[in-house]
Amino acid sequence: MPIKPCEIDSDAINHCKALFLEAGRLNDQAYAVLDEPFSTQTMHKFSAAKKCADEKYHQAWREWLMAREHAQPMTAPPPASHRDGR
Secondary structure, eight states, X not given: OOOOOEEXXXXXXXXXXHHHHXXXXXXXXXXXXXXXXXXXXXXXXXXXXXXXXXXXXXXXXHHHHHHHXXXXXXXXXXXXXXXXXX
């Protein structure tokens, strides 16, 4: 099924972008915990940090889907013969 082009509000795009970037930052922080000496506490810290990153990623994805759902279909430009008055 072809994807129809649509116009998504730039504020919604910027918001989603910020959420995805934050999810990536949190994910990087989670994996940085694994550079610490291995212990049960380290694994708990990693698991908690990774859970936060995953939750942020899921939030970003849900909001992206909502933005797409509310997007306006793009209108096709008129044919070239109509644009120049012919």
